[in-house]
Amino acid sequence: MSDFVIEARNVTKTYELGEVPVHVLKGVDVQIKRGEFVSITGPSGSGKTTLLDVLSGLLRPTRGEILIDGKKISEMDDNALAHVRGKTIGFVFQSFHLINRLTALENVMLPLWFQGISEEERREIAARTLISVGLGDRLHHRPTELSGGQRQRVAIARALATDPDVIVADEPTGNLDSQSGATILNMIDELNKKEGKTILMVTHERYVAERAERIIHIKDGLIQSSEKVRKTKEKAKGDYK
Amino acid sequence: MSQIGLEVFRFALRNLTHQGLRSYLTLLGVVIGIASIVTLISLGAGLNNAVVKQFEQLGSNTLFITVGAVAGGNQESGQSGTNLKTFVDADVEKIRNLPETADLLAPVVSSATVEFARSTSKVAIIGFDPAEGESFADSGFFDVQEGRTLEKGDGFVALIGSNVSRELFDKDVRLRDRITIEGRSFRVIGITKESAQSFGGGPNTNDTIFISLKAFEQIYSNADPIFMLVRTKTKDDVATAKAKVERIFEQRYGKDQKEVVVNTSEQILESIGSVLGLLQMFLAGVASISLLVGGIGIMNTMIMAVLERTQEIGVMKAIGATTTLILSLFLLEAGLIGLAGGVIGVLVGYGLAFLIGAIATSSGLALDVQLDFLLILGALAFSMLVGMISGLIPSRNAANMDPVVALRGAE
Numbered sequence: 234m235s236d237f238v239i240e241a242r243n244v245t246k247t248y249e250l251g252e253v254p255v256h257v258l259k260g261v262d263v264q265i266k267r268g269e270f271v272s273i274t275g276p277s278g279s280g281k282t283t284l285l286d287v288l289s290g291l292l293r294p295t296r297g298e299i300l301i302d303g304k305k306i307s308e309m310d311d312n313a314l315a316h317v318r319g320k321t322i323g324f325v326f327q328s329f330h331l332i333n334r335l336t337a338l339e340n341v342m343l344p345l346w347f348q349g350i351s352e353e354e355r356r357e358i359a360a361r362t363l364i365s366v367g368l369g370d371r372l373h374h375r376p377t378e379l380s381g382g383q384r385q386r387v388a389i390a391r392a393l394a395t396d397p398d399v400i401v402a403d404e405p406t407g408n409l410d411s412q413s414g415a416t417i418l419n420m421i422d423e424l425n426k427k428e429g430k431t432i433l434m435v436t437h438e439r440y441v442a443e444r445a446e447r448i449i450h451i452k453d454g455l456i457q458s459s460e461k462v463r464k465t466k467e468k469a470k471g472d473y474k
Numbered sequence: 475m476s477q478i479g480l481e482v483f484r485f486a487l488r489n490l491t492h493q494g495l496r497s498y499l500t501l502l503g504v505v506i507g508i509a510s511i512v513t514l515i516s517l518g519a520g521l522n523n524a525v526v527k528q529f530e531q532l533g534s535n536t537l538f539i540t541v542g543a544v545a546g547g548n549q550e551s552g553q554s555g556t557n558l559k560t561f562v563d564a565d566v567e568k569i570r571n572l573p574e575t576a577d578l579l580a581p582v583v584s585s586a587t588v589e590f591a592r593s594t595s596k597v598a599i600i601g602f603d604p605a606e607g608e609s610f611a612d613s614g615f616f617d618v619q620e621g622r623t624l625e626k627g628d629g630f631v632a633l634i635g636s637n638v639s640r641e642l643f644d645k646d647v648r649l650r651d652r653i654t655i656e657g658r659s660f661r662v663i664g665i666t667k668e669s670a671q672s673f674g675g676g677p678n679t680n681d682t683i684f685i686s687l688k689a690f691e692q693i694y695s696n697a698d699p700i701f702m703l704v705r706t707k708t709k710d711d712v713a714t715a716k717a718k719v720e721r722i723f724e725q726r727y728g729k730d731q732k733e734v735v736v737n738t739s740e741q742i743l744e745s746i747g748s749v750l751g752l753l754q755m756f757l758a759g760v761a762s763i764s765l766l767v768g769g770i771g772i773m774n775t776m777i778m779a780v781l782e783r784t785q786e787i788g789v790m791k792a793i794g795a796t797t798t799l800i801l802s803l804f805l806l807e808a809g810l811i812g813l814a815g816g817v818i819g820v821l822v823g824y825g826l827a828f829l830i831g832a833i834a835t836s837s838g839l840a841l842d843v844q845l846d847f848l849l850i851l852g853a854l855a856f857s858m859l860v861g862m863i864s865g866l867i868p869s870r871n872a873a874n875m876d877p878v879v880a881l882r883g884a885e
Contacts, residue, residue, distance in 0.1 A: 282882070291792055292878045312796040319794015330789040330881065334492045346481060347794035391793065 237300070238321075238398050238431050239265040239288050244297035246283055246454075257283045258294070259454040267398065270425040270432040272442035275451040282403060284451060285435045289401040290318045302398070319347045323392025325421075327404035329384045331376040337363060337387045338372040344395050362390040366420065382413030389420060400424060402434040406441060418444055482799065486806040489779075490814075500775040501815040503768025507761050508819025508857050509826065512849065514757040516827040518750050520843035525746050527842065535576075535709045537716055538737045539569075539702040560698030561734075568722050569704060574711035577609035580699035582690055588638075588683065589654040591645040597638060598682045599655065601690025601697065604628055610703065616684065621649045621664030624686050633664040633684040642681075653683075656693045660685065712738050768815060769864040776808050776868035787872050788880025797873045804869035805862050812861020816854045823853070 246258040257280045265271055265288070275281040286292035287299060290306050299306045301321055306314055323344075324330075331340050341359035342352075350358070363372055366386040376384050385405060392400055402421060406414035422444055424430040434445065442448050443462050450457045490497055541560060561580065570578045581602040588597045604624040607616060616623045616633065624633055632653065639647045639662075647653060651662050666679055691697045706715045716736050723734040780787070787800060824845065831843035 286878050291881075292876075312798055315791060315794055315796045318792065324789075324792050326789075326881070330785060330792075332786050332789065334488075343790070344793040347790075347796070347799065352481070395794070 236266060237264045238267045238302060239263070239433070240300040241284075241288055241294075242298045242300070244287055244294040244299065246280075246287060246292065247295045257454050258287065260297070261451070261454075261456050263288060263449065263456070265399075265431060265433060268425070268429045268431055269447065270422075270445040271434070272445035272448045273433070273435045273451060274437060274439070274442045274448055275457075277437070279452045280454040281435050281437075281451050284449075285401060285403055285433065288433060289322050289324070289399075290314055315347075319344055320395060321397050322399045322401055323395065323397040325385070325388050325392050325400060325402040325405045327407040329376070329381075329388045329408070331384055331387055331391070333376050336373045336375055337368060337379070337390075340376070340387055341391045341394050344391060348395055358394055359390070362394050363387070365393075366390045380413070381409050382416060385409060385413070385417050386420070389417070389424075393424070397430075399431040399433060402432065404436055405434065406436070406438075414441075482802050482806055486803055486810055489803075489807050490810050496775055496778070497811055497814075500768075500771040500811055501818060503764055503771045504812055504815025504857055504860060505768075505819045505822060507763075507765030507768050507860075508816045508853050509823035510757065510761040510764060511856075512820050512823025512853055513826045513830070514754055514761065515849055516824065516843050516846060517830060517841065518754045519846065519849075520827065520831050520841040522747070522750060523842040523844065526743065533705065534739050535706045535712055536739050537702075537704040537706070537712065537719060538739070538742060539704065539719060540735050540737075541700050541733060560696075560700050561702065562698070562726065565722055565726060566699065566702065569702070569719055572715060572718055574706045574715040574718070575704055576707045577606065577705040579603075579606045579610050579703040581701060582687065582694075582697045582699050583701070584690075584694055586656045586683075586693070588642075590643040590647055590651070593642075593644040595642040597642065597655075599690070599693075600682055600684050601687045602684065603687045609705070616679075617667040618664040619667045621662070623664055624684060628663070628686045628689075630658060630660045630689050630692075631663040631685070632660040633666060634662055635666050635678070635680040635682045636668040637678075637680040638683055639665045655683065655685070658689075658693060660689070765860055768812075769860050772808055772811050772861050772864035773868060775811065776804065776865045777871075779807070780804065780868045780872040783872075784875065784880045787875050788877045788882075791875070791877035792881060800875075801869050801873035804872045805865050808865020808869065809858045809862040812864070813854060813858040815861070816857025819857060820850055820853050 241261055241263040244258055244261050245256065248255045248257060261284065273281045273284055283292065287294050290299065290301055293306065301317055309317065338359050341362055342355040345355040345358055360372060363369060366389055368383060368386055368390065371379060371383060376387065379387065405417055405421065409417060418441065421432055425432045436442050445462060447459060447461055449459045566580050569575060579602060581600050584599050585596055586599045588595055604626050607624060619636060634647060647662055649662055649665065652659050653662060668680055704715065706712050716738060719736050723731055727733045790800065827843045831841040834841040
């Protein structure tokens with residue numbers, strides 16, 4: 234098994250906007266160690282979300298290579314990539330992206346279905362996971378019947394259901410009030426510390442980024458710095474705002 | 475795999491029930507298309523069944539000889555010297571004496587004013603020789619419900635159709651009642667079974683009064699037949715007998731005569747079959763147009779569904795749904811819309827077919843509509859196929875959607 238759960242080698246991503254090519258990533262190398270908590274920050278339009286998409290196998294790079302669990306994604310077809318993504322990576326999005334006509338339980342069962350797990354087992358795992366994020370009493374509620382913080386917890390449960398190595402979070406607190414945001418950040422923190430999940434999180438806010446062990450700063454499609462966060466005791470406690 | 479298949483099915487079904495009014499409206503085109511197909515095919519088959527049954531009763535060794543205009547109004551033919559042709563006695567005798575002829579029935583037809591219980595009605599009267607009728611007893615024309623059929627030596631007695639008995643007069647006509655036909659009193663000796671048999675293309679037996687040829691000749695001076703049934707000794711004699719009969723009429727009316735038509739049961743079945751075939755082809759055309767419209771409706775619904783669920787497709791792909799799964803999910807959803815339309819269409823179609831069948835039979839046109847499970851299965855499979863074909867393009871769009879575009883586009 235490779236030391237790095239995700240690796241980007243000289244990755245570029247170019248979009249053709251009409252006649253004009255837009256170089257969003259201009260050759261980046263990133264290595265994410267197993268069990269690491271990494272934040273990606275940068276100003277708007279810096280390419281941080283594109284980097285996250287590329288690293289998580291949602292987007293294929295224009296040039297360069299992405300390795301997930303040591304396997305080159307360029308050698309996988311879309312179906313194989315979807316399978317690897319579903320197995321290795323759990324996604325948490327800024328706007329939750331839950332399916333509104335399904336209950337919380339059914340939303341969490343969905344990725345397990347894609348992995349070919351039997352319905353009985355899916356139901357059991359999904360219920361257990363929702364209980365672990367504190368939503369044991371909300372299993373049969375639909376997303377529209379839940380608060381923002383609760384929805385994000387359903388999304389986290391969905392990301393955790395397949396027991397992936399990596400949790401990818403894109404501005405996970407962006408749509409939440411400060412209290413709910415703090416709860417979600419603590420939850421992500423715990424997933425890293427207690428369960429050893431690798432966390433890859435995009436945020437534009439410094440104090441959120443500092444919850445990580447390492448911050449990758451990106452600007453104009455190039456990595457500006459990759460710094461270890463020196464943690465004081467206060468920071469480690471999680472003083473969200 | 476079948477486990478996954480079942481779950482894709484359930485998920486698709488669930489998506490469908492959430493689509494609401496729009497998917498139900500979409501069904502309409504498919505419902506109309508499938509309903510017309512089912513109605514048409516089952517009515518066609520029903521007509522065919524009835525005709526085949528009727529001709530089978532007559533047997534395949536039967537010749538049908540008609541004068542040219544028999545299908546036209548023959549109401550007053552017997553009495554007034556209209557230019558409608560009838561058979562000449564000498565020709566009838568020649569045919570009767572052919573070595574191939576086993577039995578011959580040459581009924582005479584007219585319309586008469588009939589009185590009963592101080593009410594009058596115009597009724598079709600058929601006169602035939604009871605001796606001849608006996609040999610055609612198995613044809614089903616004279617099956618009786620009550621009483622008996624005409625017998626040799628019968629005088630002014632009548633076998634009446636079931637409708638004549640029940641519907642034509644103020645009072646029901648019963649066995650042993652006396653009715654007056656053109657001023658002559660007849661005793662009712664039998665009532666026919668209700669059937670949809672038409673007597674050689676003439677009036678329906680339910681609406682007819684049968685009397686003996688002898689009595690007929692007493693009422694009408696001119697009692698020449700306009701229709702003949704000839705049964706040959708064996709099935710192999712049919713062709714020879716047909717040729718000989720045609721020669722007899724050629725001698726009378728000249729070569730290429732069109733006054734008399736000689737048909738075999740098979741010929742009649744074939745010609746009915748080809749007319750039915752044409753009718754069904756035309757109606758199938760109508761059905762395909764409505765199915766095309768239905769298909770376009772499904773396509774439209776699916777395009778809307780894919781657009782509305784862009785974000786959902788993005789999420790599903792992000793969290794591990796394969797392109798194949800998304801494709802089959804949307805294809806199945808489209809197929810299920812089609813299938814739902816098909817189920818309703820089959821119900822409506824058979825409802826209509828049975829209704830039309832009942833109306834037609836009660837008004838004298840034989841229609842024997844029956845449930846055909848092959849047709850039902852075929853219609854359902856076809857409706858699902860129409861749905862899936864219509865859903866192909868939108869489903870492919872959904873399956874090939876870039877997860878990032880689908881996700882970020884919705885943010």
